[in-house]
Amino acid sequence: MTGVIALSGLLGAATFALTVAATPTPPALEGENNETEAAADISLLPSTDPSVSALLSGQWDRAALGSDSAAHTVLLSEPFSITIEIESGDTLMSVLLDQGSDRGHAHAAITALSDVFDPRDLRPGQTLDMAIMPARGSEPATIEQMRLRPDPLRDILVVLAEEGFVAREETRSLTDQQVRAEGVIDSSLYVAARDAGVPIPVLGDLINVFSFDVDFQREVQPGDRFSVMFTERLTQDGDVADFGDIMMAEMTVGGDIKRFYRFENDEGRIDYFDERGQSVRRALLRTPIDGARISSGFGMRRHPISGYNRLHRGTDFAAPSGTPIYAAGDGVVEAAGWNGGYGRYIRIRHNGRHSTAYAHLSRIDSRVTSGARVSQRQIIGYVGSSGNSTGPHLHYEVHVDGEQVNPLSIDLPTGETLEGAQLARFQRIRAEIDTQYAALEPRTQIAAQTDVDLDD
Ligand SMILES: [Zn+2]
Secondary structure, eight states: OOEEEEEEOSSOTTTOEEEEEEOOOOOOOTTSOOOOSOOEEEEEEOOOOHHHHHHHTTOOOGGGGGGOOOOOOOOOOSOEEEEEEOOTTOOHHHHHHHTTBOHHHHHHHHHHHHTTSOGGGOOTTOEEEEEEEOOBTTBOBEEEEEEEEEETTEEEEEEEETTEEEEEEEEOOOEEEEEEEEEEOSSOHHHHHHHTTOOHHHHHHHHHHHTTTOOTTTTOOTTOEEEEEEEEEEOTTSOEEEEEEEEEEEEEETTEEEEEEEEEOTTSOEEEEOTTSBBSSOOOOSOOBSSOEEEEOSEEEEOTTTOOEEEEOSEEEEOOTTOEEEOSSSEEEEEEEEOGGGOEEEEEEOSSSEEEEEEEEEEEOTTOOTTOEEOTTOEEEEEBOOSSOSSSEEEEEEEETTEEEOTTTSOOOOOOBOOHHHHHHHHHHHHHHHHHHHHSOBOOHHHHHHHHHTTO
16 A cells, blocks of 8 residues: 655644545556555544644554544645655556546646656655645545655656646756765674665775775684775755765774775776875786796697696796796785695785686795785795696696686786876875865764665
């Protein structure tokens, strides 16, 4: 049934009062949902019913609506206004008929509305404000005005004019507002962010910003913290219509603080940069060795030892034994030691998606042990011919989401560093964001609760 969520009077409240009556279920109409519940109807009566004052003050109980079966007697010919929330199964026709309109009148209103809004786009949760002249005797109710709000950005207004119904669309302007939210992670980032009032789309963006630096599966621990400043786009009524970008995001993981700022570069590309102007996107070296040539690329080949044709899941660089091998990017060592046919082997995890592996080494650097942090271009070991190898070379693999990929063909992250005038512009914007952030109060948990309710 249709939910009446507000009722406000153009009523002389002191003189007239309202009772709410249940009308019998209207006959099912062809092409409409069969309504099984009595529609809440509102008729105007001079009454001293004590429920009336509660109704007028807005504290009425919907459950009480169905039990009263008073007849309609209408003594008032003033239009009243009502706000209806569209519910599942409602059609515009059913809603208007519920308000006492006759079919022809309702049809005319819907036809006018169809000029600017497809009635099939009516969805549960949308609201319809109406000004209605109630039925008088044998005369059906008249819809004087209706305002449908299909989404927070526009209104569809239908007005009964002399020549009949006319409809127009009104777009609503949005105002941007910066919001600061922060929290300490107890069980998960998701829960902490939700409790701090971070909407889900913004949380997704937050995870993206840090995906090159933080492995959310493995690294984030209770006690780690996050702060974020993002844009909320509000309607004139203060409803959140949309979310803009994260302007600043900070995470403290294991005592290590990382803060990134949104910046649009000269080519119009938006990315996040640290305070020195270094992009969050860390480049992985395609060639983690100097002066080497590729002796065998990624792809099908006849294996030099087994003789079988098989997929070569890495890139081989021929180089003299002892040539230094660099870490392709910052990361954590996942494996360092002997690994079957790979011989002396190192694997480094760079972020939640990317890892690199290095095989057939003659020696592994002593600092490179499982769990150790390495930085890009740090020497991790030396070329050799250990394991199944026909001669000194580095076998190098890039793993994306656990799969070996060809480092020469995949779109590896590029690590842009801002310089010159662009860096100066970034630093000005960064200072503005810092000032704005410091001036904001963090969103409270109460606001967080309201956000959750938005989806109900
Ligand atoms: Zn190889």
